[in-house]
Amino acid sequence: MENPKAKSDRLEVWIAVLIALVSLTTALATWRTAGLGSKAGDLIYQGFIDEVKRQASATENWRSVYELAGYARDYLVTLDGVIVLENSADPASQEHGAQMRINLLPGMESMGEPLAADPSYLTPEGWLNVQKLFDEMQAKDAQVPGLVPADPQASFTLADKYFSEQRWLVVGTVLIAVSLFWLGLSQLSHLRLRILILVLGIFVYGIGLVWSVGVEVVFFILRGGVM
């Protein structure tokens, strides 16, 4: 028959090994939890950069569109005045109108291109269709790689998924940490109580481990295979 003292000593060694294993798992789970928060933070940062670039592009295009609209308005207003001069009965005014058409209007027209001369840039109400020109500028910018980044909402949505995983993984980490306490307690206990506490510790550790792995697998699938 085996000596109970030797049996107890061997169990102590196994408990120590278990404690080391659980400590390692706790460290791993904590590292992963922190890493998820860091990944989410990086994605949010990327989303901000993208949104600032998008906003800068849109702001510059709106500024350009309205600058062109101002030039186009000045051209169209001057043009109608020139037509009055050209159609007048006074020869001097006719000449004045003709000279304006030759020497002034072409320059004004070119500054307001394409709004100034192209009738397709007029709305049914008769206003300059600045929205149409803006959309065209945005579409043109989108063809230049990196100039107009993707919608940041995609980055934010992915960041939210990492945050959700972090939230659920913390539960697993806490369970593993609690099991560490039970295992430590079993090392200090004696006889049947030690076995009972040890089993409890292993059970809680098992739940924590399965929970953490389960969370990892579920969110891996939800993210479409991205760690």
Add this chain to the structure above:
Amino acid sequence: MNKSDISNPEHGKTLVLVLTLINVVLVAAVSALQVDATIRANQANRDSQYYAIQVTGSISYSGARSDYDVNTYAVSITNTLEALVAGYTASLRQNANDQQGFEALTLESQYYQAQADRATSLSVLQTDPAYGHGVDQAAANFTAYMDDLTSYGTEMLQKQNVASDAYHHWSNKSDSYVAVLTVLAIAFFLLGVAQMTRPGLRLLFSLFAIGVIGIGSLWTLIVLIF
């Protein structure tokens, strides 16, 4: 050292272990709450900054648009007034039997009126029923125009304020949970000392630990509710 300390040096150790277990569970729960509050604070902070970028873009857009619209309106009004003045002066010259002056000023009036008509047709402020009182009326409805112009920016600003408030709310909670965790760490220290010391002092340190755990629990409840 009293008699009970010598007779049973293990006395009270079970109580300390139970208290430690309670403290562990409490720390675990508060840690989870702290992580959750931090995540919510991060999300609200992100939303706040995202909306702030939208507000900035909206201000730039509103500036460019209002500059064009108001200038177009001004061109229309200026030319209309120039046409009226020229027309009035032409009638004065006609009354003074100055036919040449009358014709020159009539042409000038037509010139300005043609420009005014074109500017008016381009002016949203004068032709959009949402803002314009009509060409024959004195002024456009600038209040309606400004409300429309700033509506998106105002909406974004309101969302930004809400998100910013949420960020401060969750950030404060997160900070409070960290403070609670610090208090519970003190409880751990007291329980550790209780475990190491003789039975008489063990009870005293356990009582201190109970007090600290109670404070930590109460504080957690307050943070959780408010």
